[in-house]
Amino acid sequence: MSDAQANPATIERERGERFDVIVAALTAVATSASFILAILTPPKGGPFCTAGCVEYPYTDANQCVLRQGRIIMDAHGRRMGQRR
Numbered sequence: 001m002s003d004a005q006a007n008p009a010t011i012e013r014e015r016g017e018r019f020d021v022i023v024a025a026l027t028a029v030a031t032s033a034s035f036i037l038a039i040l041t042p043p044k045g046g047p048f049c050t051a052g053c054v055e056y057p058y059t060d061a062n063q064c065v066l067r068q069g070r071i072i073m074d075a076h077g078r079r080m081g082q083r084r
Contacts (some may be wrong), residue, residue: 044064047051054061
């Protein structure tokens with residue numbers, strides 16, 4: 001019998017190491033997917049924008065933000081205003 005078969009602690013350690021490798025690989029895949037999506041997302045303004053651009057001073061940038069994001073930003077702005 002090998003040491004791994006005879007010692008339950010070694011078996012548990014090997015399972016943990018296998019789990020660590022799987023989690024690391026999945027994290028790498030998720031990170032790569034995020035980078036690819038970020039690179040492929042077309043810009044809404046600036047020199048690389050080709051269509052439907054928001055021009056400086058970006059007064060129409062609010063149209064690019066989701067409704068929920070606007071609610072959160074408005075609430076945060078009101079809260080910040082009350083602090084002063």
